Amino acid sequence: MANTILVGAQWGDEGKGKIIDVLTANADIVVRSQGGNNAGHTVIHRGVKYILHLIPSGILRRRKVCVIGNGVVIDPVALVREIEGLQKMGIAVGKNLLISDCAHLVLPYHRVLDEQRELLKGHAKIGTTKRGIGPAYGDKAARTGLRISDLMQPALFSKKLQAKIRENNSILQALGAKPINFCEVKEAYLAAGEKLRPFVANTVVWLHRALQRDRAILFEGAQGTFLDIDHGTYPYVTSSNTTAGGACTGSGVPPHRMDIVMGVVKAYTTRVGEGSLPTEDATLADMLHEMGREFGATTGRPRRCGWFDAVAARYATMINGIDELAVTNLDGLDSVDPIRVCVGYRLEGKRLDVPPSDAAQLEKCEAVYEETPGWKTSTQAAKKFSDLPEAAQSYVQRLAELTGAKLTIVSVGPTRGQTIVL
Numbered sequence: 001m002a003n004t005i006l007v008g009a010q011w012g013d014e015g016k017g018k019i020i021d022v023l024t025a026n027a028d029i030v031v032r033s034q035g036g037n038n039a040g041h042t043v044i045h046r047g048v049k050y051i052l053h054l055i056p057s058g059i060l061r062r063r064k065v066c067v068i069g070n071g072v073v074i075d076p077v078a079l080v081r082e083i084e085g086l087q088k089m090g091i092a093v094g095k096n097l098l099i100s101d102c103a104h105l106v107l108p109y110h111r112v113l114d115e116q117r118e119l120l121k122g123h124a125k126i127g128t129t130k131r132g133i134g135p136a137y138g139d140k141a142a143r144t145g146l147r148i149s150d151l152m153q154p155a156l157f158s159k160k161l162q163a164k165i166r167e168n169n170s171i172l173q174a175l176g177a178k179p180i181n182f183c184e185v186k187e188a189y190l191a192a193g194e195k196l197r198p199f200v201a202n203t204v205v206w207l208h209r210a211l212q213r214d215r216a217i218l219f220e221g222a223q224g225t226f227l228d229i230d231h232g233t234y235p236y237v238t239s240s241n242t243t244a245g246g247a248c249t250g251s252g253v254p255p256h257r258m259d260i261v262m263g264v265v266k267a268y269t270t271r272v273g274e275g276s277l278p279t280e281d282a283t284l285a286d287m288l289h290e291m292g293r294e295f296g297a298t299t300g301r302p303r304r305c306g307w308f309d310a311v312a313a314r315y316a317t318m319i320n321g322i323d324e325l326a327v328t329n330l331d332g333l334d335s336v337d338p339i340r341v342c343v344g345y346r347l348e349g350k351r352l353d354v355p356p357s358d359a360a361q362l363e364k365c366e367a368v369y370e371e372t373p374g375w376k377t378s379t380q381a382a383k384k385f386s387d388l389p390e391a392a393q394s395y396v397q398r399l400a401e402l403t404g405a406k407l408t409i410v411s412v413g414p415t416r417g418q419t420i421v422l
Helices: 014-024 076-088 108-124 133-141 153-172 180-198 203-212 245-251 282-290 310-320 361-364 389-405
Strands: 003-008 031-034 041-045 047-053 063-068 097-100 216-220 259-268 270-272 304-306 323-329 339-347 350-352 366-372 408-413 419-421
Touching: 003 014, 003 310, 014 041, 014 216, 014 259, 014 408, 014 419, 031 203, 047 153, 047 310, 063 203, 076 180, 097 180, 097 203, 108 153, 133 361, 153 180, 203 216, 259 310, 259 389, 282 304, 310 339, 323 389, 361 389, 366 389, 389 408
Parallel strands: 003 216, 003 259, 031 063, 031 216, 063 097, 259 323, 323 408
Antiparallel strands: 041 047, 270 304, 339 350, 339 366, 408 419
């Protein structure tokens, strides 16, 4: 398998966890390079649902090494909880997991700041998960953050933590929030650090040695293109680079060692949180929610739903350099007829073929649709592309044509076996 970057080409929640799980069969190493435990990847195997927040989805396959790279922000207590949860479910977590010593820490004051900032924004809130991810990246950019390497040195960590808590408590008290207890945090984090110590390494050096041995590496993106801090629907974005370039900076693997970029899209569009969604459709959302679909893996919040947005997907292909396309959740449209696809935007009477970068302008955009016939039958038993109804084949081929990438995977259900590889 070639070294592959997998990215979400919409607003996150595209089903990347399942696609990573499928692709890992042909990979040696799976790397997570950005985000924090605000991301949730769901994989169903043998009737068991696994929800992963920090650990790459490749952990569910034997003899695969999973790496949490330097670009990830880590809540150590949450990571220990995730490891122990997997172990209780019979998943081995040992020498098959590595954690970068340069990854930054998410601390309790980050979570409280995240919550307080959302409260202060009122109706203008971003819609964060309140996991402290944004404030943790803020400290990283301000060069005042604490890292895993600090946590591995208890005396140094305690000294730095005390100063940071003192600084942040003054801010929290000004906001009317309860101050953070230094002793409680120190005890909990140092205990988590000792449990994580066996996994900590210089992952950049380890990955380069793996490249020298021609190991196949899969880079697992979190969130989606339009949540990227630079290229997303700012300010309604996450705090890291969710696009393909983030796989390089967040892992230390240079661009010339990347071979393929695969983009994942749903057969329709969803979004959690605030911000524009030009193709949003309440009727489609109600139908999908009634089916038990489209609830956030991390938050449990119902996702906003709309028709496939080819304008956004085509722009995502441009930004990421997407070579191959995986279409998920095709079975979610099995009962829909006709199906709409957004092929352009209209803004103040003008046709747009790329999304405007300004959030206020995007909010004013109206979707321009074309309609395609539905297939009105289940696709969930399809094992190969020719098993799909002709209307379903035409639909996904049209999505690939509009997106500008080669169609390589179609998912028709949540399990590994419900995956068609072209």
